Amino acid sequence: xxxxxxxxxxxxxxxxxxxxxxxxxxxxxxxxxxxxxxxxxxxxxxxxxxxxxxxxxxxxxxxxxxxxxxxxxxxxxxxxxxxxxxxxxxxxxxxxxxxxxxxxxxxxxxxxxxxxxxxxxxxxxxxxxxxxxxxxxxxxxxxxxxxxxxxxxxxxxxxxxxxxxxxxxxxxxxxxxxxxxxxxxxxxxxxxxxxxxxxxxx
Amino acid sequence: xxxxxxxxxxxxxxxxxxxxxxxxxxxxxxxxxxxxxxxxxxxxxxxxxxxxxxxxxxxxxxxxxxxxxxxxxxxxxxxxxxxxxxxxxxxxxxxxxxxxxxxxxxxxxxxxxxxxxxxxxxxxxxxxxxxxxxxxxxxxxxxxxxxxxxxxxxxxxxxxxxxxxxxxxxxxxxxxxxxxxxxxxxxxxxxxxxxxxxx
Numbered sequence: 165x166x167x168x169x170x171x172x173x174x175x176x177x178x179x180x181x182x183x184x185x186x187x188x189x190x191x192x193x194x195x196x197x198x199x200x201x202x203x204x205x206x207x208x209x210x211x212x213x214x215x216x217x218x219x220x221x222x223x224x225x226x227x228x229x230x231x232x233x234x235x236x237x238x239x240x241x242x243x244x245x246x247x248x249x250x251x252x253x254x255x256x257x258x259x260x261x262x263x264x265x266x267x268x269x270x271x272x273x274x275x276x277x278x279x280x281x282x283x284x285x286x287x288x289x290x291x292x293x294x295x296x297x298x299x300x301x302x303x304x305x306x307x308x309x310x311x312x313x314x315x316x317x318x319x320x321x322x323x324x325x326x327x328x329x330x331x332x333x334x335x336x337x338x339x340x341x342x343x344x345x346x347x348x349x350x351x352x353x354x355x356x357x358x359x360x361x362x363x364x365x366x
Numbered sequence: 367x368x369x370x371x372x373x374x375x376x377x378x379x380x381x382x383x384x385x386x387x388x389x390x391x392x393x394x395x396x397x398x399x400x401x402x403x404x405x406x407x408x409x410x411x412x413x414x415x416x417x418x419x420x421x422x423x424x425x426x427x428x429x430x431x432x433x434x435x436x437x438x439x440x441x442x443x444x445x446x447x448x449x450x451x452x453x454x455x456x457x458x459x460x461x462x463x464x465x466x467x468x469x470x471x472x473x474x475x476x477x478x479x480x481x482x483x484x485x486x487x488x489x490x491x492x493x494x495x496x497x498x499x500x501x502x503x504x505x506x507x508x509x510x511x512x513x514x515x516x517x518x519x520x521x522x523x524x525x526x527x528x529x530x531x532x533x534x535x536x537x538x539x540x541x542x543x544x545x546x547x548x549x550x551x552x553x554x555x556x557x558x559x560x561x562x563x564x565x
Binding site: 201202203204205208209210211214218226229230232233234235236237238239240241242243244245248249252253257260264267268270271272274275276278279280282289290291293294295296297298299300301302303304305306307308309310311312313314316317320321322327328329330331332333334335338339345346349352353356357358359360361364365366 | 387388389390391393394396419420422423424425426427428429430431432433436437440441450464468471472474475476478479480482483484486487493494496497498499500501502503504505506507508509510511512513514515516517518519520521523531534535536537538539540541542543546549550552553555556557558559560561562563564565
């Protein structure tokens, strides 16, 4: 399985050792996030995991899960929050702004160009079909990202089976029962955190 | 459509989006219903068609989904100038609208995200912080798979068989899971299958 899990045990905090790959400069952050954002059709999440964890290795799979959890419960777009967090960690405010600018600037102009083009070709059924096909693929991409991140759960304090149970419950409540995300996070997320809190007792 | 916008209207737009920013838990897409209420129903600054195409185009374009917010501001600006046919003036008010909505939706949430992350990083040894991060990890895994599911199934158009959508999403997921094939090839294949009417 091609997953870059060079992570320490899940119980140790994420403190990057010196020999870990990391962004060289705010300019590197800007470019990396621009390249990353331009690959993300229908959302950038699947790309973030592949670029940051598997290719650049700025984050381990464990760190990605933890950061994404924080990005998820904060207000604001998840991927933007994640970019801010990664940038801020390495270069403070300058890094955060560089990552933010990277993920937004060029894609913004691409979207504007598409909006102007769209007016001409909206009626063509092939265009609508292509959008549908790309949307379907991007759904598959994001789901696969979740499946890949099952591996780090093997070292979870709750045990692998219980962690899988939590993940399965969230999937069912959101995808099958279509419950509001806020309630699911509060109920299942809250229970999972409380249970973990008891397990990691010193 | 043509609308008249004064400086206090632009300010109101900024204020509304800053408010929505703080409410956008799990992404700006969750505040779409309220944006519709404000821009289309209450103020009449966008037509329903302009609103819907703003969301759809940003979904199809590369980049974070939040760009749909910028497109809404762009369209409000174009309307304020009397449409894109009005020339450079319309482009400028469009860019002004884009800057206002993007600043509004991002500034409060980004500030909060940076402050909270720094706090959590400083106190990362605390049992509560560790329990939160590790306790949320399996929740995130479930959410990712659910998001992919909901997105893929959203493409099963009424009056068409749903199984090609299922199959394409499942095959994509499997390829991404087991190989390192570049994701753009998969998106290109999806676009081709869709354009040929196979999905």
